[in-house]
Amino acid sequence: MKSYDIQTLIPPQQLQQTIERLAREIAADYEGQSLLLVCILNGSFIFTADLARELSRHNLEVEVDFMKVSSYADSESTGSVKMDFDMSRSITGRNVLIVEDIIDTGRTLEHLLRLLRTRDPRRMALCCLLDKPSRRVNGLQADYVGEVIDDLFVVGYGLDYNHRFRELPGIGIMNIEE
Ligand SMILES: O=P(O)(O)OC[C@H]1O[C@H](OP(=O)(O)OP(=O)(O)O)[C@H](O)[C@@H]1O
Numbered sequence: 283m284k285s286y287d288i289q290t291l292i293p294p295q296q297l298q299q300t301i302e303r304l305a306r307e308i309a310a311d312y313e314g315q316s317l318l319l320v321c322i323l324n325g326s327f328i329f330t331a332d333l334a335r336e337l338s339r340h341n342l343e344v345e346v347d348f349m350k351v352s353s354y355a356d357s358e359s360t361g362s363v364k365m366d367f368d369m370s371r372s373i374t375g376r377n378v379l380i381v382e383d384i385i386d387t388g389r390t391l392e393h394l395l396r397l398l399r400t401r402d403p404r405r406m407a408l409c410c411l412l413d414k415p416s417r418r419v420n421g422l423q424a425d426y427v428g429e430v431i432d433d434l435f436v437v438g439y440g441l442d443y444n445h446r447f448r449e450l451p452g453i454g455i456m457n458i459e460e
């Protein structure tokens with residue numbers, strides 16, 4: 283049986299402070315406007331919920347929608363993402379904020395942004411909780427970044443290892459011992 287060693291990287295209190303800061307930055311940019319948060323499933327479900335609740339303390343109209351995408355194995359050559367689950371409404375003319383748990387190589391979001399731009403949003407921006415810039419294979423940069431982390435495999439707060447550990451309240455570094 284495998285045992286898992288998870289070492290705390292970002293405790294819940296620090297995540298809360300980070301989300302409060304992100305909400306302030308976003309609210310300053312969209313003051314008095316409406317904003318559609320697009321939660322990229324699965325990993326972003328907790329982050330999106332907490333960010334939406336934090337944004338409710340500011341002066342903007344927030345809606346939330348969901349989509350689930352995965353990169354094709356040959357996505358670099360096809361430039362496409364597989365749409366597992368699309369959002370339920372039009373984004374044409376809307377302020378859209380894509381909410382991601384983590385940006386690693388940047389491939390998923392590069393392809394997703396290209397797809398969503400064809401739907402003519404008014405303004406589209408990207409918010410990620412965790413950013414691993416050392417892993418990037420393209421120039422992708424988020425507009426709002428929670429925490430920059432090293433090239434470590436992390437779990438918790440929505441992020442999984444083999445579908446487990448999404449429920450952990452903080453972010454931990456996963457060490458796998460066979
Ligand atoms: O920058 P990239 O290298 O493309 O990786 C980032 C993607 O990987 C994770 O999703 P994952 O495929 O693990 O799915 P999940 O959110 O359903 O767990 C994360 O939520 C991003 O969508």
Ligand SMILES: Nc1nc2[nH]cnc2c(=O)[nH]1
Nearest residue numbers: 386434435436437441442
């Ligand atoms: N759970 C998890 N998913 C990822 N996808 C890309 N990087 C990571 C990571 O560190 N943890």
